[in-house]
Amino acid sequence: MAQAKSAFTRILVKLSGEALMGGGDYGIDPAVIKRIAGELQDIREMGVQVAVVIGGGNIFRGAGLARAGMDRVAADHMGMLATVMNALAMQDALEALGVQTRVMSAIRINEVCEDYIRRRAVRHLEKGRIAIFAAGTGNPFFTTDTAAALRAIEISADVLLKATKVNGVYSDDPVRNPKAQHYPRLTFDKVLNDKLNVMDATAIVMCRDNHLPLRVFNLNNSGDLTRIVRGEEVGTLVTLE
Ligand code: UDP
Numbered sequence: 001m002a003q004a005k006s007a008f009t010r011i012l013v014k015l016s017g018e019a020l021m022g023g024g025d026y027g028i029d030p031a032v033i034k035r036i037a038g039e040l041q042d043i044r045e046m047g048v049q050v051a052v053v054i055g056g057g058n059i060f061r062g063a064g065l066a067r068a069g070m071d072r073v074a075a076d077h078m079g080m081l082a083t084v085m086n087a088l089a090m091q092d093a094l095e096a097l098g099v100q101t102r103v104m105s106a107i108r109i110n111e112v113c114e115d116y117i118r119r120r121a122v123r124h125l126e127k128g129r130i131a132i133f134a135a136g137t138g139n140p141f142f143t144t145d146t147a148a149a150l151r152a153i154e155i156s157a158d159v160l161l162k163a164t165k166v167n168g169v170y171s172d173d174p175v176r177n178p179k180a181q182h183y184p185r186l187t188f189d190k191v192l193n194d195k196l197n198v199m200d201a202t203a204i205v206m207c208r209d210n211h212l213p214l215r216v217f218n219l220n221n222s223g224d225l226t227r228i229v230r231g232e233e234v235g236t237l238v239t240l241e
Pocket of ligand 1: 054055056058060061078079083139141142143
């Protein structure tokens with residue numbers, strides 16, 4: 001398919017684990033992961049280098065397990081391993097489409113995937129492979145949103161694209177409050193001061209302090225990812241000023 005050219009050289013897409021569930025409440029919906037893989041393939045074919053960070057909330061969330069009585073560190077280890085499972089599923093879906101993909105884990109698990117090594121990750125991207133960064137930051141008490149900010153900064157991505165279920169950032173939950181105001185643009189400081197529900201504060205501060213622009217978009221709007229990569233204003237752009 002002839003594609004428009006990308007407005008970016010290198011991007012990092014953050015997918016939550018929940019995005020892979022579709023209508024279910026656990027695990028992975030094969031139809032959904034196939035659709036997302038197709039969208040990643042489309043943007044890859046536009047010439048942009050694509051890195052992906054996947055969450056694990058569709059399988060395990062450390063905080064939830066800890067609330068149920070588990071030791072938090074062990075629970076977070078389970079959460080990180082859940083992200084590895086999602087990464088392998090996404091790799092499988094991408095490879096089924098013929099897209100070369102490498103999974104790189106922050107926790108060493110060599111029989112399953114590569115270790116995350118920044119220079120090697122950049123090399124994969126330069127060769128046109130999609131690099132999926134799994135196991136978050138490799139440390140408990142962090143989130144995959146923070147991992148996405150960290151990895152995007154490390155690999156010098158032009159932008160962090162955070163996939164959600166709504167069309168960007170709103171003054172309130174747009175699902176519950178139809179009067180919630182949509183913000184086409186925001187500053188990181190406003191996100192922090194107004195406690196807007198975008199990403200956790202650690203992730204936002206990482207983006208702010210390292211001048212990494214963040215765009216929040218609706219993954220359920222098929223084609224929005226392509227429009228963003230083409231340079232269109234879709235969702236909400238969060239920047240320093
Ligand atoms: N996690 C962690 N360290 C990290 C990233 C993730 O311990 O750097 C664990 C944590 O338990 C988290 C789980 O992995 O709850 C899944 O990640 P997250 O909740 O960010 O997934 P998402 O909400 O994006 O599906």
